[in-house]
Amino acid sequence: MTSEKVFVVGGTGNVGKQTVRALLASNVPVTLFARNPAKVKELFGDSDLVSVVQGDLDEDLTPIKQGIVGHTRAFLLCAPEDMAATKGTIAQYAFEAGVKQIVDISSISAGFAWRANLIGYNHFLAEKRMVEEIPRPKGAHVVTLRPSRFMSNAILYDRPHGNVLRDVVAADQTQSWISPNDIGALAALILQDDINKHGDGVYDLIGDVVTVEQRRAIFESVLGQPITYERITATEKFNTLNKFVAHLLPFPAIVSLATLVDAPAEPSLSLPILLGREPETLEQFISSNKAALQ
Ligand SMILES: NC(=O)c1ccc[n+]([C@@H]2O[C@H](COP(=O)([O-])OP(=O)(O)OC[C@H]3O[C@@H](n4cnc5c(N)ncnc54)[C@H](OP(=O)(O)O)[C@@H]3O)[C@@H](O)[C@H]2O)c1
Known part of the structure; x- marks a missing residue:
């Protein structure tokens, strides 16, 4: 068995569960910081490779300080209100405990123009805190993954309602997508x-x-x-999105999601190099999640 041990924050969600599954498939022991240990058991079974540190990021980060000791690497996905403070504290605990690599899930919008939107700005600040401001031992690193729009959004809310697909942009507007399976798989490879x-x-x-x-x-x-496709107003899209994410995101973030118009883009040429295969297409992702649409 490997001497590596990975501490995982956000391992029971969309992306994180793919990372955990891939690590377990390679016999890498993982510890999940999770608010619901029953969900961990339901997702990953009773494996000896899985441990849990129970806790809630919004309440107390100190269980991570103790729990991360003995781990060599960490996976970090979370979106609390003060993302920079939370990710910064977790990174500090990780490096103090001797973790040598953090794989951080950020957002492509972290690289947009300065404060182009709140979500990107929060991710930018969190990246900056972890990469530039938290002291770390020599040889320790932060690898940042910046995903575009998740394909799972196309199952959850960017999907047809009845027989009508609705969005705010012209029908010939391009949009960038990434499969959460590919993000999770790439994190596990790294x-x-x-x-x-x-x-x-x-x-x-x-x-x-x-x-x-x-x-x-x-x-x-x-x-x-x-x-059919119906072009709707930003207000209509905002109202739909609000139903799904009002409990997760502040008002300005939902406004920016509802009004996002993608700059022209191409699929990342780096993905086949990083993954060792082609990335999943939107068609493949929607086909394999057809059951969730019905
Ligand atoms: N959706 C997009 O288009 C998009 C694009 C780019 C970047 N992103 C970024 O991707 C991230 C979302 O990824 P995802 O879809 O995998 O998220 P997700 O499915 O909502 O999973 C979130 C994970 O964090 C855990 N979590 C949430 N609140 C917690 C708390 N208070 N204490 C402890 N654990 C907590 C969840 O645990 P439970 O299982 O207990 O809920 C789960 O494991 C965000 O940072 C977002 O900004 C998203």
């Missing part, structure tokens, strides 16, 4: 790679770029029924 290979690497993750019309056609083909 967590098993030589630490010096990635250093303080930062990777933008765009797995597929499709127009809204192409997304409509994908839904039509996967669902086997006619789907």
Whole structure:
């Protein structure tokens, strides 16, 4: 068995569970910081490779200070209100405990123009805190993954309602997507790679770029029924999004999500190098999640 041991924050969600599954499949022991140990057991079974440190990021980070001792690497995904403070504190505990690599899930919007939107700015500040401000021992690194829009959004809310797909942009507008399976798989690969290979690497993750019309056609083909596209106002999109994320995000962040118009983009050329295969397409992701659409 490997001498590596990975501490995981955010391992029971969309992306993190893919990372944990991939690490377990390679016999890498993981410890999850989780608020619900029953969910950990439900997702990953009773494996000897899995430990849990129970806690809530919004209440108390000190269980992480003790719990992370003895780990060589860490996976960090979270979106608390003060992301820089929370991720910074976790990074500080990690480096004090001798962790040599943190793989951080950020957002492509962290690289947008200065304060272009609140979500990107929060991720930017968290990256800056971890990479530039927290002292770390020589040889310890932070690898930053900057995903574009998650394909899971297309199952959760960027999907047809009834037979109508609605969005705020023109039908020929392109949008960038990445599969959460690919983000999780890539994090697991990096967590098993030589630490010096990635250093303080930062990777933008765009797995597929499709127009809204192409997304409509994908839904039509996967669902086997006619789907039309209706261009709606930003207010209408805001009201829909608000139903799903009002408990997770502050008002300005929901406004920016509802009004986001992507700059022209291409799939990241780095992804096949990093993953050792082509990234998942939006069509593949929607097809394999067809059951969740019905
Ligand atoms: N959606 C997008 O298009 C997009 C694009 C780029 C970047 N991102 C970033 O990706 C991240 C979201 O990833 P995801 O979809 O994998 O999230 P997710 O499915 O909501 O999972 C969040 C994880 O964090 C845990 N968590 C949440 N609040 C917690 C708390 N107070 N204490 C302890 N654990 C807590 C959750 O635990 P439970 O299982 O207990 O809930 C879960 O393990 C965010 O940082 C977001 O900004 C998203």
